[in-house]
Amino acid sequence: MFTDVRLGTENKLLVFFSGGGVSIDEYTAARPASLYMRDKTDMFYTTRLDLFADFVTRAGVLDDHPDNPFRDWTKVVLTYGTGDFHVGTKDFPYTALDGSARVLRHHGYTNYRAVLEAVTRWVPEPDDLLVAGCSAGAWGAALLADDVIGLFPECSRITCCVDSGLGVKADWGRIAEDVWGAPEEIRARLRGSDMVSDSLAALHRDHGDRVEILYASSTRDAELSRMQGYLDGDGFEHTRRAGERFEGDLRRVSAELVERIPRIGLYFFDTPDRAHKRLGLTKHCMIADAGFHRTSSDGIAPREWLKRTVFGRDPQRVGLDLLATSSA
Template sequence: MKRLIGLFLFLVMALAQGLGPFWQEVQVPGGVCSDGSPYRFYVSPGDPKRVVLDFQGGGACWDAATCGPASQTYRKRVDPQELLLAQGIYNRMSIANPFFGWTHIFVPYCTGDLHVGQATVDYGGFRVHHQGARNALAVLEYLFRNHPQAERVFVTGCSAGAYGAVFWADKVLSTYKNAQVALCGDAGVGVATEDFPGFRVWNPRYPDLPGLSPRPQVAEIYAALARAYPKAAIAQYTTALDGTQIFFYGLMKGERTPSEATAREWAARALQAVTLPAQAQNYTFFLAAGSQHCILPRPELYTLKVGETGFLDWLRALSEGKVPPRVRP
């Protein structure tokens, strides 16, 4: 009964504020998924001055084997049904959600290029449209046009979406100079082999930040964002043995099933990648034990703790523009 009453009160409040738990589809003229199908994104309306910009995850591909029609390593088209199944920050009816009442802009992922590609590639008999940058830019234009007076903006994404978030955060930060902006990458720490060909294949859009090398590492981008925008809160989350990130690292090394040595190697490099930007006072991280991939779309968002620190409290502080303490097991 209490849950029914709570749901009724939420719906009454939502109607009063012009909100709703449903997602509205926005078409993108010229937007395209990897298989050539049309691209669109989704908006759940809320407070126009508080906005979540959320990049979807879904693997990646970079050669004929990983990009092939039968490959399961990346999303090929937009599936809006996934929004209805997600939990965590997608629970629009929970007042415990740090983003309850916010506008939530969801950036689907279907291009196999971490949201940054600017290429269409022939892999020998089939073509893949790595046009994530085109799609992401259309979403950003919508954000800037419809929320010019935003006071809080939270840029985030899980897995491949974590890369979308960090690679596009500079545009958000340079646009909302007087807003409280936070970035939180969820389970995308950027560990890759030295000869990983993905970025060369995708012809990516790199952030516009001073001091970046021509092909910057992800940790380098986090550090550069923190330096360039000292008033922003910059953060990462991952587990210490993230099974999905280890799987993709194994693929880069030619292992269909990652070896124990590969898992250990990834764990050591991931720890270095997460802690490397820590010289900046406005950078923080939450490192959890275990192998689970992503936290933001999961119910564990509300229950996970490392020591005495709950992830929910840590995330809520970020949503308020604060820089919570760094957390590790």
């Protein structure tokens, strides 16, 4: 596992979970992704990190931009090639496309925990703790924030920021147990069809206002709507219909989050996805790329939205009108 750890000059810690897809069954396990593959039309999770990791460890909230308020923090970037939202402990056998018997090592939790336990020796008592992630890492941040917090019991200023993590499926709990081998304390929270909102609601229940919780998404996320199509049995492809259904799911889930977590901060944006703009689909993720500085919704950049919560303990709700007014 490649992990990027940069010690900062401030006693503040950012734990960032990288994305890279997911594997939930034998079909997806047999279709890994790599930047070196020629055919990228049917790939579900990243396996090779040597090049991809370079792109995700130095951008957005992780960069050294002079306007990045987190530039002097210690940053731990947990890269990802296990297809399990960072929570697995299990070997999963499957049949590859060439007919050979293979094993997908869903060891995301094992990897994450080894890294964080080492980090506690360097930053044992941070003044501030930010747990964040985008895409598959958004699930990782939601699922593992409580676990991270447990390693820093004296820290009282904590924020969890989930960027672009929404996938509706009735049996996430079964997948977490049978496919990934996630720890029981993580699986126990997964009672509904959206594991991110279940996890964030449990985080709020257990920690109250000690932890500020943030949730961000574009309105018709190109990649998440494509994955939702697979979860729904409608095919793994980008379509206008998938984007419209995603928007409906996002509207419903965000309303439920507000009800379950009254102080939750929200950030919605509608930046077009360059490759699928004609389908009305929108950009996937903003916190760990240039969009962190450049995206604007209600005149506010994600950088400022996150800064207000982490430093001011003042979570904002940005772009709410987009869910009410966006159209094809």
